[in-house]
Amino acid sequence: MARADSGGRAARHPQGDRRGALATAAPRPHERPPGTVQVADRRHVWKNYTEAARLSDKQRELVDELTGRCPEMQALTDHTRDFAMLLRPEEANAERLAEWITAVRAEDLPSLHSFTRGLDQDKTAVTAALTLPFHNGRTEGVNTKTKQLMRQMYGRASFPLLRHRILLGSNHPS
Numbered sequence: 001m002a003r004a005d006s007g008g009r010a011a012r013h014p015q016g017d018r019r020g021a022l023a024t025a026a027p028r029p030h031e032r033p034p035g036t037v038q039v040a041d042r043r044h045v046w047k048n049y050t051e052a053a054r055l056s057d058k059q060r061e062l063v064d065e066l067t068g069r070c071p072e073m074q075a076l077t078d079h080t081r082d083f084a085m086l087l088r089p090e091e092a093n094a095e096r097l098a099e100w101i102t103a104v105r106a107e108d109l110p111s112l113h114s115f116t117r118g119l120d121q122d123k124t125a126v127t128a129a130l131t132l133p134f135h136n137g138r139t140e141g142v143n144t145k146t147k148q149l150m151r152q153m154y155g156r157a158s159f160p161l162l163r164h165r166i167l168l169g170s171n172h173p174s
Helices: 057-069 071-086 093-106 110-121 123-131 137-153 159-169
Strands: none
Touching: 057 071, 071 093, 071 110, 093 110, 093 123, 110 123, 137 159
C-alpha cells in the first residue's frame, strides 16, 4: 500500500507494496564476487598482531593470502606487528615510537593515521607506558571485581554487606 511522504507524493515501500507486489531485485552491493573468501575482521585481526613464528601453518597461509591480495593489508600487518613489539616496556621504545609514527604517516592508512593522532594527544602517557615497567593492572582488576559485585548486589543489600564481600573476596595481602 502506498503511503504519503513529506511532499504529499505517494511513496512506495522499499521492497514493493505490502500486498505482495515485490520490487525488482537489484544486485546487492555487499555480495562478493564468485571464488572469493569471506573473512570476518574480528576473527582474524589478532593474526596481524601475532608474530609470524607463533602462527600455525594454516593461520600463516591465511595471513599470506590476505596480505598478498592487498598491499594496504600488508602494510597494516607490518605496522601493527611493529607496534605490538613496542608493548614490551624498554628504554629505547620512546625513539622507536617516534620512528613508528613517522613510518605510519608515510603510508596511506587512514585508520592508523587516526590512531597516531590519538597517540600524539597524550604523548607523555604513551611514552611512559611503553618505556616504564610500572602499570596499574592490579588496581584495575580490583575495580572491575568491585563493580561486578556491586552489579550483582544492586538493590539487594546495604553498603556494610558489600564491604564485607569485597574484603572476604580479596586474595591479596593488604
